[in-house]
Amino acid sequence: MVQGSTKSIAAFPAHQAPGREMVRAGQSLLDRIGNTPLLRFDRLTAPLPGVTLLGKAEWYNPGGSVKDRAAANIVAEGRRNGKFxxxxxxxxxxxxxxxxxYAMLGAAEGFPVTLCMPTNVSVERKKILQAYGANILYTDPGEGSDGAIRMARELAAKHPDLYFYADQYSNDANWQAHYHGTANEIWQQTEGRITHFVAMLGTSGTFMGTTRRLKELNPAIRCISLQPDSSFHGIExxxxxxxxxxxKIYDPTLADENLEIATEDAYEMARRMGRDCGLLLGISAAAGVFAGLKVAEQFQLRKEQQAVIVTILCDSGDKYLSERFWTEG
Ligand SMILES: Cc1ncc(COP(=O)(O)O)c(C=O)c1O
Structure with missing residues (x-):
């Protein structure tokens, strides 16, 4: 029935319609990046008195992941410094x-986007990129993200006037997004009580920026970086x-500790979070929770007083639902 739509049109008869002055209501896409919720996992830490485990739910960003922060800052900085x-x-x-x-921002702000990526990224990701209208150039899956980096470097060198090479791996605007945003949000949301910060390394922007700022706010905060335990891993x-x-932006001396995570442990935690906590997490997010619990267990052994452990939940499980591991455990 069309009754609903007829009614909503009739709700603004011409004589009552708003005036022609600029409507200021609503938010832009950019306004929705950051200020993500911090979730508590009390059921997981129930056997660990004195421990609070918290996860920053980055899928609340409009593009569905922590990377909205870096991408938005890279674009803004490129505009500011005249390179883009x-x-x-x-x-x-x-x-x-x-x-x-990038593709979301390009669609919203009206600039074209070309991305180099291995063919084996998840089907869901490819479909999302196509929906935003991005141009995708595929690279050899055997070369992982390094093959994609090499292709982007070659294209950027060959056509400097055509492309703005955003280069998230070398661009300081990447980690600075977390220095100015993520870290201060965590500090405020925990009222300065955070004792441990745990995050997966990709470009390393999230860990570098957040750790640099948290250490300024309180040098006693222990910052633990995470990596897959082998080059052949399933932690996208x-x-x-x-x-x-x-x-280039990675500084290995910044972490107090580095933990290696097995893909199977991340998968197992993703299944557990879905079934026991009602949260569908991405694989790196599940790895963060797994590592947070590991840190919590170490803390118990040391018999300290209180621990407030914060990890980054980079994205949700939506984009990984085609993977088999959900039903294998
Ligand atoms: C799902 C996921 N987890 C972790 C990371 C790592 O974040 P960063 O690049 O800030 O180190 C990324 C980066 O793309 C990611 O997509």
Whole structure:
């Protein structure tokens, strides 16, 4: 029935319609980036008295991941410093989420986006990118994100006037998004009580920026970086630094500790979070929760007083639902 729509049109008869002055209501897409909720996992920490485990739910960003923050800041900084002039195509290598963020921003702000990525990124990601109208150039899955980086570098070098090479792996605007945003949000949301910060390394922007600012706010906060335990892993978005092209923005001396995570442990935690906590997490987010619990257990052994452990839940499980592991455990 069309009754509903007829009614809603009739709700603004011409003589009562708003005036012609500019309507200021509503928010832009950019306004919705950041200020994500911090979720508590009390059921997981019930056997660990004194421990609070919190996860920053980054899928609340409009593009569905933590990478909206970096992408938006890279675009804004490119505009500010004159490298991203009107007419240029934004080009980058991305394993998925940054690409989605660029593509979303490009569609919203009216600039073209070309992305280099391995063919084996999830079907869901490819479909989202197509829906936003991005141009995708596929690289050899055997070369992982490094193959995509090499292609983007070659294209950028060959056509400097055509492309704005965003280069998330070397661009300081990446980690600065977290220095100015994520870290301060965590500090405010925990009322300065955070004791441990745990995050997966990809470009390393999230860990670098958040850790730098948190250490300024309280140098005693222990910051623990996470990596997959081998070069052949299933934690999308994560980098095994020992075998990968190391991002220029990565400083290994910043972490107090680095934990290696097995893909199977991340899968197991993703299943557990779905079934026991009602939360569908992405794989790196599940790895963050797994590592947060590991840190919590170490803390118990040391018999300290209170721990407030914060991890980053980079994205939700939606984009991984075609993977088999959900039903394998
Ligand atoms: C799902 C996921 N987890 C973790 C990361 C790593 O974040 P960062 O690049 O800030 O290190 C990414 C980056 O793309 C990601 O997409």
């Amino acid at each position: 002039t009107p007419g240029k195509i934004l080009l980058d290598a991305t394993s998925g989420n940054t690409g989605i963020a 978005g994560a980098k095994h630094m020992a075998s990968a092209i190391v991002p």
